[in-house]
Amino acid sequence: xxxxxxxxxxxxxxxxxxxxxxxxxxxxxxxxxxxxxxxxxxxxxxxxxxxxxxxxxxxxxxxxxxxxxxxxxxxxxxxxxxxxxxxxxxxxxxxxxxxxxxxxxxxxxxxxxxxxxxxxxxxxxxxxxxxxxxxxxxxxxxxxxxxxxxxxxxxxxxxxxxxxx
Numbered sequence: 001x002x003x004x005x006x007x008x009x010x011x012x013x014x015x016x017x018x019x020x021x022x023x024x025x026x027x028x029x030x031x032x033x034x035x036x037x038x039x040x041x042x043x044x045x046x047x048x049x050x051x052x053x054x055x056x057x058x059x060x061x062x063x064x065x066x067x068x069x070x071x072x073x074x075x076x077x078x079x080x081x082x083x084x085x086x087x088x089x090x091x092x093x094x095x096x097x098x099x100x101x102x103x104x105x106x107x108x109x110x111x112x113x114x115x116x117x118x119x120x121x122x123x124x125x126x127x128x129x130x131x132x133x134x135x136x137x138x139x140x141x142x143x144x145x146x147x148x149x150x151x152x153x154x155x156x157x158x159x160x161x162x163x164x165x
Contacts, residue, residue, distance in 0.1 A: 001076065001119040004031060006047065006108060009040050020108060022118065029129040031077075031120060033085050039105035046112040058109040065114065069093060072116040075107040080124050 004022040007030065012019055018040035022031040035043075042058050044050075055063060065072060070093040079086040087104040091097065102110075111118050 001121055002125050004118050004120050006112060009044055020105065022120065028132055029125060030132050031125060031129045033104050035105035039109060042109040043112065046109065058106065058113055061110055062113040072110060072114045074116055075111045075118045077104050077120040077124055080128050
């Protein structure tokens with residue numbers, strides 16, 4: 001799994017639909033997820049530290065978690081099927097752990113309110129992410145090609161934790 005952070009909300013140029021943009025720690029990959037207008041507003045309100053006179057839905061969920069002594073340990077975006085992302089809330093209450101199915105936008109809105117990490121399965125990142133720094137990616141690929149072409153099989157075995165039998 002790859003921990004990602006919310007980089008912001010953008011609007012799709014063609015559809016004007018909101019997109020939440022997640023980035024990995026190296027800021028080399030971004031994962032765009034289309035979300036609804038209401039979820040975008042809920043996320044933006046946290047990012048901009050807006051205060052509301054009454055709790056919004058995600059604030060209410062956060063309040064329920066707090067009152068019932070439940071911790072949101074993490075959010076996991078675990079699948080992408082038919083252009084739809086799937087996520088879960090990983091909760092802990094006194095050592096009892098539960099996973100609850102959730103839309104990624106709602107999971108992220110709650111995670112931001114509870115300072116909980118957002119994790120994405122590597123397969124999902126590989127399938128749906130977009131490169132942020134193509135030059136750095138190409139430089140890394142070239143360095144790996146150079147390394148592979150310059151090392152002998154016996155040297156590779158010596159450097160690895162595996163030994164010939």
